[in-house]
Amino acid sequence: MAEQENSSAFFDKPENIQKLLRVFYVICALLVIVDFVVHRHIYHDWENIPAFYAIYGFIGCVVLVLIAKEMRKFLMRGEDYYDE
């Protein structure tokens, strides 16, 4: 029963994930293209950079994760650290 359930589950099939990711990449690309087509309001100088929000979001998150990973080196302790 569990086996059947597993094999029929949508996200267990790599091809389904591939399809979803492809849709996702297309949306990302479209969002950048739209940036060049439409005229958005500029409230801040940096917003003049093409696809500023896309670049900022991507770099921001990569930096966030990499710093957080480094933080583990000196902040991480065992699960029962405070119970010892």
Next chain:
Amino acid sequence: MNSLLMLPPFLPLLIGAIFALLLRGQLRNTIMVLTPLVGALNLYGLDSGIFWSLEFMGYELQPVRIDKLSLMFGYLFHIASFIAIIYALHVKDSVQHVASLAYAASAVGAVFAGDLLTLFIFWELLALTSVFLIWARRTKKAYSSGIRYLIIQVLSGVILLAGLLIYAKLNNSLLFNEIGLENQGLAQLSAWLIFIAFGIKCAFPFAHNWLTDSYPEATPTGTIFLASFTTKVAVYALARGFPGTELLVWIGVTMACFPIFFAVIENDLRRVLAYSMINQIGFMVVGIGIGTSVALNGAVAHAFNDVIFKGLLMMTMGAVLHMTGKINGSELGGLYKSMPKTTILCIVGAASISAFPLFSGFVSKSMIMSAAVAEGYDIVWLLLLFAAAGVFHHAGIKIPYFAFFAHDSGIRTTEPPKNMLIAMTLAALACVTIGTFPQYTVYALLPWDASYQPYDLTHVLTQLQLLFFSALAFVWLNLRHMYPPELPSTNLDADWIYRRFMPNIIKRVAATMFNAYSTVEQSAIASIKLMINQSYDSEEARPKGNSARLWPTETMVIWVAVLLATYLVLYYVL
């Protein structure tokens, strides 16, 4: 309307708590669900103004002051308790039901308090009632966490009391209006004390760990109440007492940024949400600090939305904990197979907190961001943008991903009880309704006059770009195997100072003092023994040494003569 027939806003919930104490079973459930509805209806019937004011030791007290700001929070707390009560209906534990209703009543009482003394009373009641929701987990961890929570919360109350006493003496008034941080002398001291008291409850940096420590230790249902009230009362109090205080902008932006790093590496998914709560409160605090009408409206609107979407996320994680007994990201995964409804509801909450267009976070967070740009806080704006991307990363993606997708943990369970599903559905509907029709919902309640239009092409496009490329970063890091895995761990935070560092110092000082004392004690005993040994001859069974010798009578006579002679000499000389 004749307001004399009406009840003080907190009373219906308090009466509900008494019913919860006395009744059991279906009848209790019915009354508990009706309680917030009656409370909200009562609120609707009350006009703006001051009610039941009285004099106490020469000061005017206003136990109930109703204006737009307090009304907004009043309605919010009724909605939140309605949803949370439904979510907790399957619980048989009377302690939790009584505590949660009394806690909700305290929160409502606090936001309608027109004077600082009434505020103080409800401020302390918030702490005393809510701690039982943590202790009700009945684990050793929850017990000690609750103790720490209570100490810090009561400390906040004591500081508030100190501040309000000075305030009352100086201003000859206890009324709670704008205080601000620009005063002279003692007034400055009292303002700072009140500010710090609010700040502790608001989880300011370094005073934030009571939240991340205790909320994940509370019961699955209790956490929903906890996440709704305490910090939002603090946000209300700051908006009332310290609007436009620039320091708040910098405190707020710190709160928005630093917790997201901890959230990324935290394993306990409810603790991830606790960190993201501080991050969201950071946005509100920035709004209060900027202090324009749009910013203040944004702050309270975001508080309103946050209670609902954070409640929803906490509820979905509570459902996971309730059904599987597990909440660590490292132990979960693949639950979408057995909990598909919960998964979808969690994604709605995730979309709301991430501020996707058409979801509630979008219509309130964007107000604060716009206000930051408009007032020239460039760095703040950039940091908030980073925080907004980070929220999506840890709350929007990480929570649903590690709980419901990721690698299959092999756990097979079922959907949570019906009442939990209904509560989560109500919250999810509220998120979408607010996000789609802000003008008819949250904007209609805004206290300050300002017009704001969240939906224009620029906002929607830029927000979508920010979010999709944050998601792209997640996908990329995951495919490159650079994303930090969920690990069973404890991450050190500021609470290390009072949970490890200080106790260690105290232990060391105590150990040194104890050692020193025992050294002194031992040497004292040794010297007494020595003295005894030297003055008693145990072989002959008699005292020995100079004082124990038998003196001949002649010697004594000579000494008496010497004494008399000396006396005589002195008599003549002096």
